[in-house]
Amino acid sequence: MNDGPRDSGAGTGAGAAAREDGRGAPPPAADDLLAVVRGPSGLGLADARRAWAVPARGPVEASAVLAALERDRSPRWVLWSSRELLVPLLRVAPDLRLARAWDLVAVHRLLAGGAEDAPSTVHADAAGLDPRGAPAAGQLDLAGDGATDVPEEDDGPLRADGHVRGDWADGGWSDTPRRAARWAALALATAGRQHAQLTAGAGAGSAGALQTARSESAAALLAVELGAGGLPFDVAAAREVVDRLVGPPPRDEREAAARRADRDAPVLALLGDPGVDLRSPHQVRAALEELGLDLPDTRSWRLEQMAAEPGAPAVLAALLAWRQRERFAVASGHRWLEEHVAGGRLRASWSASDGGAGRMTASGGVHSLPRELRGAVRAEPGHLLVRADLGQVEPRVLAVVSGDAGLARAAEADDLYSPVAARLGVAREVAKVAVLAAMYGQTSGAAGEALAAMERAYPVATGFLVDAARRGAAGEDVRTAGGRRVRGRAVDDVPVEAGTVALDRHRQALAARGRYTRNAVVQGSAAELFKAWAATVRARLLAGEDGEVVLCLHDELLLHVRAGAAERVARELVADLGAASSRWCRAVGGPPVRFTADVAVVERWSQAKG
DNA sequence: CAATCTGGCGCC
DNA sequence: AAAGGGCGCCAGATTG
Numbered sequence: 001m002n003d004g005p006r007d008s009g010a011g012t013g014a015g016a017a018a019r020e021d022g023r024g025a026p027p028p029a030a031d032d033l034l035a036v037v038r039g040p041s042g043l044g045l046a047d048a049r050r051a052w053a054v055p056a057r058g059p060v061e062a063s064a065v066l067a068a069l070e071r072d073r074s075p076r077w078v079l080w081s082s083r084e085l086l087v088p089l090l091r092v093a094p095d096l097r098l099a100r101a102w103d104l105v106a107v108h109r110l111l112a113g114g115a116e117d118a119p120s121t122v123h124a125d126a127a128g129l130d131p132r133g134a135p136a137a138g139q140l141d142l143a144g145d146g147a148t149d150v151p152e153e154d155d156g157p158l159r160a161d162g163h164v165r166g167d168w169a170d171g172g173w174s175d176t177p178r179r180a181a182r183w184a185a186l187a188l189a190t191a192g193r194q195h196a197q198l199t200a201g202a203g204a205g206s207a208g209a210l211q212t213a214r215s216e217s218a219a220a221l222l223a224v225e226l227g228a229g230g231l232p233f234d235v236a237a238a239r240e241v242v243d244r245l246v247g248p249p250p251r252d253e254r255e256a257a258a259r260r261a262d263r264d265a266p267v268l269a270l271l272g273d274p275g276v277d278l279r280s281p282h283q284v285r286a287a288l289e290e291l292g293l294d295l296p297d298t299r300s301w302r303l304e305q306m307a308a309e310p311g312a313p314a315v316l317a318a319l320l321a322w323r324q325r326e327r328f329a330v331a332s333g334h335r336w337l338e339e340h341v342a343g344g345r346l347r348a349s350w351s352a353s354d355g356g357a358g359r360m361t362a363s364g365g366v367h368s369l370p371r372e373l374r375g376a377v378r379a380e381p382g383h384l385l386v387r388a389d390l391g392q393v394e395p396r397v398l399a400v401v402s403g404d405a406g407l408a409r410a411a412e413a414d415d416l417y418s419p420v421a422a423r424l425g426v427a428r429e430v431a432k433v434a435v436l437a438a439m440y441g442q443t444s445g446a447a448g449e450a451l452a453a454m455e456r457a458y459p460v461a462t463g464f465l466v467d468a469a470r471r472g473a474a475g476e477d478v479r480t481a482g483g484r485r486v487r488g489r490a491v492d493d494v495p496v497e498a499g500t501v502a503l504d505r506h507r508q509a510l511a512a513r514g515r516y517t518r519n520a521v522v523q524g525s526a527a528e529l530f531k532a533w534a535a536t537v538r539a540r541l542l543a544g545e546d547g548e549v550v551l552c553l554h555d556e557l558l559l560h561v562r563a564g565a566a567e568r569v570a571r572e573l574v575a576d577l578g579a580a581s582s583r584w585c586r587a588v589g590g591p592p593v594r595f596t597a598d599v600a601v602v603e604r605w606s607q608a609k610g
Numbered sequence: 611c612a613a614t615c616t617g618g619c620g621c622c
Numbered sequence: 623a624a625a626g627g628g629c630g631c632c633a634g635a636t637t638g
Contacts, residue, residue, distance in 0.1 A: 279633055280634055282617090298617085299617080323619080331619080331632070354629070356628085364631095366630095367622075436626080440626035440627045443624050444625045448624085507623095522627085527628095553621080554622045554628085
């Protein structure tokens with residue numbers, strides 16, 4: 001099958017779009033349109049002769065989309081953005097699942113780095129135009145190169161200078177059926193150009209990058225599905241926990257204030273100053289200073305250190321306990337339950353690749369759900385949860401991306417840190433700290449000493465990390481294994497005056513940037529491996545109709561499946577990890593490193609032992 | 611007044 | 623000499 005870009009030599013997309021149009025899309029049936037483009041299998045380009053524009057608002061239109069999708073489940077659908085297309089679609093057709101996708105935004109963010117996702121930028125970068133010349137969101141093409149904004153049917157989606165028209169990008173593409181069809185065709189052409197860039201061999205170009213583009217696209221689909229479906233949640237159980245820890249829900253604002261004052265009172269008494277606002281770190285620090293405790297900040301680890309000293313004032317322990325309870329009350333209390341739990345589901349909004357390194361993120365506290373509440377994540381009747389944690393994923397990923405043969409051998413063990421400890425001649429805990437310190441850029445304390453041994457024992461891996469840090473500090477970009485561009489963080493142009501505070505700050509900023517890129521190459525690559533695994537699992541669940549992925553947590557998958565299928569799914573999860581990880585190692589050009597997962601079938605999330 | 615920054619902490 | 627990376631979220635402090 002021809003997997004290559006289809007519109008070679010098309011120049012700007014205008015011509016390509018027009019030609020695509022000429023092939024005759026089925027006439028759309030409504031004014032309100034979302035472009036769904038029938039893409040190629042493989043990339044989907046070879047077969048992509050038709051662009052469909054299908055209506056998608058309201059149940060009638062959604063069913064038309066469904067009908068279109070049901071005709072053929074196998075193609076890879078090219079979407080400008082899964083979020084844009086699927087969020088409204090899933091509202092009216094919750095069971096709709098696209099098997100495979102090419103998400104232009106997801107691939108663009110992989111190639112370009114950063115979080116920019118405007119269609120005009122996505123198109124400009126794919127077409128080799130300067131994205132700075134693209135129209136900003138909400139901006140009409142007033143400066144557009146002689147191109148006007150009159151919505152002439154025949155104008156096409158592009159300006160004379162090749163950039164996307166601002167009004168089309170702002171939603172004008174769906175003004176008419178014909179426009180939607182041309183917009184869909186432009187999506188196809190853009191996918192083709194991205195595909196070419198991914199396989200070009202320069203920069204991000206690699207087999208790994210192409211494969212990553214596919215799994216990142218799948219993750220984008222998954223993110224929308226996670227947001228629509230939510231986590232099965234036992235709200236009664238959660239209320240019990242919250243009641244026990246912070247009391248019943250206050251009936252009104254006055255009661256809430258009284259409850260807060262009750263919580264504060266014992267700590268304020270010990271501080272000897274009822275006027276202190278415990279929620280203000282400044283005031284707390286000042287109040288402690290009054291007691292003769294001079295601290296640079298009031299972080300809990302610092303308070304704990306001081307509280308452990310003989311003769312430490314009782315206020316420290318009281319303050320720590322207060323913080324814990326306050327934190328829970330504010331972040332996970334009754335208000336949080338009201339806001340995020342409905343219909344037996346805990347819902348969040350998900351991003352498939354956030355942050356510099358491209359991890360999945362979730363809002364609504366789902367990624368930081370306190371341990372006390374994890375028991376409330378509970379399978380629905382007739383269902384079970386399958387939980388799987390990757391074991392020591394970051395050092396294993398480091399072995400792949402650095403190509404360190406010694407570390408790859410260590411990864412043969414279930415517990416990677418044991419052979420590393422033997423090699424370094426230190427205790428396992430020390431070895432673990434040393435490995436983590438190397439990846440995070442920590443240089444102080446006990447880790448510092450073990451780090452030197454790390455450098456001697458695993459020079460390839462540590463050299464790789466040092467190089468990533470050097471690049472970051474030099475202001476260069478780094479790339480993850482799958483080719484995601486991670487931009488070095490901007491350091492303020494601090495004037496360098498020798499011997500001044502400014503120089504210190506400048507050095508600190510450079511060091512911080514080095515730590516950031518050092519970690520990003522590992523963390524970001526691990527995120528890609530995880531998503532490849534998640535995509536594989538998702539595909540299997542779709543095919544078998546056994547259940548769904550309900551949570552992704554950096555190295556952990558939580559599935560909600562039919563009870564009868566749970567044990568089998570659990571076994572398949574492990575097989576899927578084997579397949580996904582060996583494919584991934586091959587694609588990114590690393591040694592075949594072993595990856596492991598702990599899998600458990602449980603009713604409640606808290607029951608699984610990590 | 612809203613937007614942004616900061617300290618702090620939950621999770622990985 | 624070097625003082626651990628990421629995210630989201632909250633509340634207070636600061637800034638425009």
